[in-house]
Amino acid sequence: MRRADRLFQILQILRRQRSPVTAAALAEELETSKRTVYRDVADLLAQRVPIRGEAGTGYVLERGFDMPPLMLTPDEIEVAVLGAQWVAHRGDAALQRAAQDLIAKIAATVPERLRPFVLEPATGAPPAWNQAPDALDLAEVRASIRAGTKIALCYRDEAGRESERVVWPVVVGYRESTRILMAWCELRQDFRSFRTDRVVGATFLKERYGEKPSALRARWRATLPRRGEPPKGVRAPSSRG
DSSP: OOHHHHHHHHHHHHHHOSSOBOHHHHHHHHTSOHHHHHHHHHHHHHTTOOEEEETTTEEEEOTTOOOOTTOOOHHHHHHHHHHHHHHHHHSOHHHHHHHHHHHHHHHHHSOGGGHHHHHSOSOOOOOOSSOOOOSSOHHHHHHHHHHTEEEEEEEEOTTSOEEEEEEEEEEEEEOSSOEEEEEEETTTTEEEEEEGGGEEEEEEEEEEOSSOHHHHHHHHHTTSOSSSOOOTTOOOTTSOO
8 A cells, every 4th residue: 555545544533543553554454564554644744744642552634634625545545436326216205316416516526537436336226116205305304413403203103093193303314115213112111113104194283392402312322122122112013202
């Protein structure tokens, strides 16, 4: 790997990690020696790159550091395009348009030699078959998730029974033919999953649910299984919610 590429990759690794990254971990991913990592980090510091830490402790890239835009490798372009293709087939209308715009922006911005990786990728996401229609405005749901506000749902389970729920939305999950809203349910006093195609009606409330969205997500993640077991207190999407 060229030195310039290695320096850029060090920044990429530090950028994607929230906790300090040791020289040993950097050396393992870059397939080089710790001595080389120490030297490369010193070079970056000499260029006034805001890296905190020291050998033996780990390194952190301070927030706010701007890297040159769209310095993407061919593999990164393939990843971005493949992900955008998947969303363009399975996302809601707003995300589908955003995915198509993203592909166009990447194609217009990357160097000419990399453009075939965008326009003629070696990978592709197949279209979704028998996709259930949404009965819920997912753009509004995403806005509620970011704002930390509640949603009042009228929900119909697989047996046709309807119930009224007030939920604290956490995240929207995408499956092959269905979309799932994970949320804290005030009625059940626990996290529940709701298929968006089974939502009969929804009212997006202005009322906040009293904790930060990041804290709610952390509580939800704590319920997730570690080895494939069903999460405690969270019903499968095919259940009545």
